[in-house]
Amino acid sequence: MKLALVRQRYTAFGGAERFVERAIAALGRDDIEITLLTRRWSGAPAANLKLRKLDPFHIGRTWRDASFARAVQQEIARGDYDLVQSHERVPGCDIYRAGDGTHLGWLTHRARGRSQHFDARWCGPYHRYTLAAEAAMFRHPKLRAVICNSRFIQRELMDLFGLPEERLPLIENGVDLQRFQPATQEEKRGARTALGLPQGAPLLAFVGSGFERKGLAAVIETLPREAHLVVAGKDKSEPHYRRIAQRLGRSDRVHFLGPQQDVAPIYRAADGFVFPAVYEPFGNVVLEAMACGLPAITSPTCGAESLIEHGHNGWLADAFERESLRAALAELMATIGSPQRLAAVAHAARRTAELQTPERMAEALVALYRRLLA
Secondary structure (H helix, E strand, O other): OEEEOOOEEOOOOOOHHHHHHHHHHHHHOOEEEEEEEEEEEOOOOOOOOOEEOOOOOOOHHHHHHHHHHHHHHHHHOOOOOOEEEOOOOOOOOEEEEOOEEEEEEHHHHEEEOEEEEEEEEOOOOOHHOOOOOHHHHHHOOOOOOOEEOOHHHHHHHHHHHHOHHHHOOOOOOOOOOOOOOOOOOOHHHHHHHHHOOOOOOEEEEOOOOOOHHHHHHHHHHHOOOOOEOOOOOOOHHOOOHHHHHOOOOOOOOEEEEEEEOOOHHHHHOOOOOEEEEEOOOHHHHHHHHHHHHOOOOEOOOEHHHOOOOOOOOEEEEEOHHHHHHHHHHHHHHHHOOOOOHHHHHHHHHHHHHOOHHHHHHHHHHHHHHHHHOO
16 A cells, blocks of 8 residues: 655644654554655654655745645656545545644634634635635545544534535544653652742643644633643744733743643643643643643533543533633642542543553554555
8 A cells, every 4th residue: 555645844843743653653564655745844754654855936825835735736646646645735635634623613713712703705815725725625526535533523524514424534643651641749840840830839731832722811811829830832922922921910820831842741740731722623732631640621622522521530611711711720720639539530531541542543544544445
């Protein structure tokens, strides 16, 4: 089997890129030959991976995405691939992995967060191009399957684009249970010291780049007065969020660490995790936090919501309802303050994560490929 994977740019901080890495590691076996079609990829490629760089000239992000899509289409036409799986909106691929959700869904949810009604006519050139490319991809006759990493995205694709459920295989993300596991008190103290975080106070973690989409403003605005918050992630608007914390008198309790290539120390340092995403197709960070035994809060508009049993292994809170988030945070803080209750929730969170293994994800992917080829 000759498989092509399409991902325009790789960054060490992204969940989609980690999926590609895991897929490469898991699928580099038997009779599967993998070629990565990419514009830019940092780090040495895996030994079982052929690298095909496609880097046409461009100015601006609209031209960037359009030129890469055309280059991929030309490569597909020339190449001898049995299956082409894209992680970008490229019409004409056999499989699309909706790891980033849909652009239409994101813009709709973002408009709701800004108390607006979404209308595509208000969009700039980049958004109009992306919406058109997305619609063309989902309508293309060659598209045979759209991999969904959550039931949230499955429902969205059926509602927004009318795709039948049988073309929307559900393959949820896996988590490395050796890398992400509960920390001892000594490890927690060591992680806080290394990161320059306070030792005695309850510490909540927020991990994710793209702060508006991940709901950081809501977290800062509802942060309990006794808690500190550590923020790991990249966003060009970080000064704006620093100003929010300062305006609310919380700048001494909100710690911005910037992007972290290794987020495991963040989880080790924390007592709880909060991620009330405005729109998140899955949310690897929620699964990672649960694997570390952290009580977690996320939102119904995050695909990881299917992992949460409210009050048992975590809590759900609407990203747009501040009182809902305050109530969940109050329960989280009460849990952190009760060793017996904390141990029970931490155990339940870890048990949930133990069901989401990379091996299970890889086997589901291989089964999908073999079914499509058959």
